[in-house]
Amino acid sequence: MVFSPPLFRGPGPRWVLGAVTGAVVVAGAAAAVSRGPAVSFGPLGPLAELAVRRIRLGDQVAAAKRSTGAPVDDPVREREELARVRRRAAELGLDPEAAARFFEDQIEASKVVQRGLLERWRDHPGEAPATCPDLAAVRAELDAVAQRLLYELAATERVRGAGPGCAVALSGARTAGAAVHRLDALHREALGIALRSVCGVGGA
């Protein structure tokens, strides 16, 4: 289910706009939770959904690394991913460097989640997952999500260039994504990092 409010461009005090948007978002998200299916809010909703999906995959990466003892940081893998992002962004008519900066945020968000969870599981071993995901399989999923994120960046170029309208749309999408997926403080922090440059990621 997708809510698609128009971008607000009219005059009027910003706080009224923010309050109304916030109320609509929370009400919409709460209704969606009660009905169960995934929901995305507004024109940037799908992008926020994908960012949440990628952050959630960080949980599985952390579980895999907890079992194997592999470090959170893998600079070689990061470089490979960013090179691929630059290449594919250019194919889609996006600014490769801006797209790479957006993905640096996705990577940072994942590492914040991984470090947070590994610390939590070290201090409370009873909360640690019993299973050990296959890191290669999780990485294949991360790659698939990356491609979808790039498509969304391309599809939302106009919205992301809409100045204050972008900030309003992003706030709604982020709030709805966090509420619908019931993100805890750690994952909300990660979502903030993942989406912080959305309104500044330009096209070619």
Ligand SMILES: C=C(O[C@@H]1C=C(C(=O)O)C=C[C@H]1O)C(=O)O
């Ligand atoms: C997700 C991983 O952990 C880190 C985060 C990465 C990412 O978000 O793409 C890539 C490499 C690691 O620095 C991983 O090792 O695959």
